[in-house]
Amino acid sequence: MKKVIITGVTGFIGYHLLRELREKGVEVLALCRPDNKDIDQIKKLDHVHVAACGLEQIRQLPELCAEREFDAFYHLAWKGASGSARGSYRTQLDNVRWTCDCVETAREMRCGKMIISGTVCEKQCDAILKQSTPSASAYYLLAKEYAGEMAGTVGNRIGIPVLECRFYHPVGIFNKKEQIIANTIQKLRNNEAPQYGLAEGLFDVIDVRDLAHALYLMGEKNLDGDTYFIGSGTPRMLREYLETVKDMVNPSAHMQYGAIDTHDLPMQREWLDVSPFQAETGFVPAYAFPESIREMLSWLEDEKAYDSKKWLI
Numbered sequence: 235m236k237k238v239i240i241t242g243v244t245g246f247i248g249y250h251l252l253r254e255l256r257e258k259g260v261e262v263l264a265l266c267r268p269d270n271k272d273i274d275q276i277k278k279l280d281h282v283h284v285a286a287c288g289l290e291q292i293r294q295l296p297e298l299c300a301e302r303e304f305d306a307f308y309h310l311a312w313k314g315a316s317g318s319a320r321g322s323y324r325t326q327l328d329n330v331r332w333t334c335d336c337v338e339t340a341r342e343m344r345c346g347k348m349i350i351s352g353t354v355c356e357k358q359c360d361a362i363l364k365q366s367t368p369s370a371s372a373y374y375l376l377a378k379e380y381a382g383e384m385a386g387t388v389g390n391r392i393g394i395p396v397l398e399c400r401f402y403h404p405v406g407i408f409n410k411k412e413q414i415i416a417n418t419i420q421k422l423r424n425n426e427a428p429q430y431g432l433a434e435g436l437f438d439v440i441d442v443r444d445l446a447h448a449l450y451l452m453g454e455k456n457l458d459g460d461t462y463f464i465g466s467g468t469p470r471m472l473r474e475y476l477e478t479v480k481d482m483v484n485p486s487a488h489m490q491y492g493a494i495d496t497h498d499l500p501m502q503r504e505w506l507d508v509s510p511f512q513a514e515t516g517f518v519p520a521y522a523f524p525e526s527i528r529e530m531l532s533w534l535e536d537e538k539a540y541d542s543k544k545w546l547i
Contacts, residue, residue: 242310321370406442431496
């Protein structure tokens with residue numbers, strides 16, 4: 235693999251994928267919103283070219299960039315992936331349209347394949363549709379599922395392979411702090427008592443560096459399928475992950491399980507099976523969960539230092 239296009243390069247996963255690709259010597263065309271605060275820093279990176287092009291303008295990319303013949307188009311950007319915007323059906327439906335626009339753009343840029351990021355929680359859409367009062371975040375999951383189906387259909391019609399990478403919970407430096415593992419670390423460091431539901435459902439955590447490597451392999455290898463789960467290979471009960479965090483950060487802390495009603499949807503073990511991807515690519519996660527936590531602790535203890543060096547990659 236020699237050169238690729240990426241949306242969402244300044245996001246959590248996109249940043250780590252950029253690092254992985256540069257380490258592998260892959261040329262990157264990074265698509266950034268014109269008002270992105272990091273755009274000037276990204277422009278300074280070797281082997282990275284920047285196009286000021288947000289998702290709203292993605293169909294204009296062939297006019298902005300004369301280069302063609304890319305190995306892969308990674309679509310990682312998703313507006314409203316967290317926070318209150320998850321509950322905006324207009325925003326989520328826009329993402330479906332933009333995903334399909336990316337597929338058409340990838341074909342016009344003569345990319346060898348399209349790779350989109352998803353979540354294994356899309357598997358819960360059938361259960362969501364049966365709920366009498368779904369949560370606001372249901373719009374996000376339904377849109378993710380529909381975007382994947384629509385992108386695959388568009389790709390089949392215009393002749394470009396579309397692959398979807400699904401995962402559960404990636405962790406690492408620059409993680410979104412509202413997510414459960416990062417949030418737990420922060421609360422334990424502050425001697426707070428974190429509150430959870432029962433935390434008895436199946437969960438899977440993967441180090442974002444391993445996820446980035448898996449995404450690289452999706453671009454590098456010729457795969458037979460179209461949807462792959464990428465995970466640790468050892469899913470376990472959420473409470474076990476949280477207890478590991480507690481033991482590493484603040485062993486005497488009080489974890490308040492069952493303190494809140496989370497209305498958790500079922501997660502099936504077979505959905506978290508990474509073996510099909512491993513069989514085709516040889517992928518093996520390199521980072522165990524405790525190592526990921528140590529990395530995050532180092533980051534949270536000196537965020538300013540990490541931020542100052544973020545783009546010195």
